[in-house]
Amino acid sequence: MAIKDIGSFQQTLGTGDARGWSRKVDNDFGSNFDIKTPGLEGGNVENGKTFGEFLQDSIGKVNALQHDANIQMEKLASGESQNLHETLLAVEKAEIAFKTMNQVRSKVLDAYREIMKMQI
């Protein structure tokens, strides 16, 4: 179950970028609202990655785990490896990674909805 089109994520993140968003908020409300989000301001996280890159990397990792699980399964099916435990472990890892990613997605969507409900 490969997660395709990670590349197109970059576009989405490029246009709907959190950096531009926070800057837009600054412009709209002037200096009254001094929103300083350490992760988003200037787009710099401690290890020098933007939030978009961080997200992209994480999704890429989930995808890599899925891919690895697929390859392990194929090897087991074709008798290339007799390693039941490693195959099951790889599949389990991929499942956990995917479920975690999905939970993060739900949380982000929840937060988005919460913000949309906010009265201004």
Next chain:
Amino acid sequence: MDVNDKTLKALTTALNFREMRQELISSNVANANTPGYKAKKMDFEEALARALDVDGQMQMNVKDERHHTVGNGGFNNLEPEIYDDPNGVVSENGNTVDVEAEMAKMAENKLMYDALVQLINKKMGIMKYAINSDK
């Protein structure tokens, strides 16, 4: 996301072949006392590995949509090799079935079959999870 991707095809094909091997072993055991019966053996792993080409060594590069993919996903005409086991010890009535060895093979086969079923369940489970997770 492809519901019937390469991995799933491989798992299904392997399950089919494992079932076939189960029947083969059963018939070997059933004929353990048949005079002149030669124990049968079946190989499918190599053919499946060739069709799967996990390491990508037999795959040709495809750069144009008019190119044909070679060495990738040829599951339709896969056939296992069935032959008389050459290692069998011939007993006095010409039979070469070793019942204990057949039982061991059957146990191994069952183990792998169960494992493959479990893997398919897991793989389908992730897809179902992705579909069912509303919000």
